[in-house]
Amino acid sequence: MTGTAHTEALERELAAQFGVRHAVAVASGTAALHTALAALDLGPGDDVLVPALSVVMSVAPVIHAGARPIFVDCTPDGTDFDHDDLATKITAATRAILPVHLWGRVGDSVRLLRLARRYGVDVVEDACQAQGTQVGGRHAGTFGTIGCFSMKDGKVLWSGEGGYLLTDRDDLYAYARSFRSHHQPPYPGVRATRPGHNYRLAEPLAAVARANLARFDALLARRRRQAGLLRELLSGTPGIEVVDVSAEQQWNGYSLLASVTLPAPRAFCEHLARQGVPNSVGTFRLVPADRQPVFAGLPTTPCRNAAAVVDRTLAVVLNDHDHDGRLDRYAKTIIREARRWHRPC
């Protein structure tokens, strides 16, 4: 398959699906974030505020763009930025805030946008995990200046590998298209550009993405049903408190989320992964971004809430292919192991 017919059609369909002017398809969510930051001309001397409650893929693109990530703590329940911490970290060097909608949940976007406007900084959303989450009739990833998405296997809308960004701004759209393909075609504006990348989405993957986008509502309903089923099966399990997502948002059900109140919750999540229940901490060794060894050189203050939230959160990894039998097995394993974990051996 050659040409760009599927990619261009996918972009039109994504823009229509999410109710924005433009979509730019790229090779990954990481590429979408890097492209977004480059389009905003962020680089050396610029700070980007990022939540500590995030993943390496959210923060690495800031460094790839040449800017500096500044970690911000979350509220004790992990549902939003700690706005006191955010306020102290905004300086004259701050050019953007990059909220990460981890596990598909979004914070208070009205409050964040008000703050961003007051300081004249852009909001770039990492909505890679939040496809389909809506607040007040608007999709996650359409609140800020640019929203970034991944279509890696396991995200709600997937094409195996892939990503896209959404924006209403014509100039950012034109720059992103140019940057994604080594500035061929060249950016029509006057800005002296930095070298581009090969961040093109492969045509066969664009075709897969289009087929899945056509059944986006079904994919989303399936994910919500999966999270709901696990939630139901696990309710009342001692030591596993299912986390409710605020009814104000139509959450996409990205993961089953539970707060582990057993002793040594991290060790419990790691144990569950070994027992065949994939989860953020146990399978991916999730730690807050400010504690990732690759970011050790960055200035940071301890983000204690983020660490506490990560350490106690059981986020069960869900996938389009997970049928009810597998989810039932996950639930049985979690319940059995939680009971055993209570008893001293």
Ligand SMILES: *Cc1c(COP(=O)(O)O)cnc(C)c1O
């Ligand atoms: C998946 C993901 C990314 C990166 O997407 P890739 O397509 O793997 O590059 C970035 N941020 C978050 C929150 C993600 O879940």
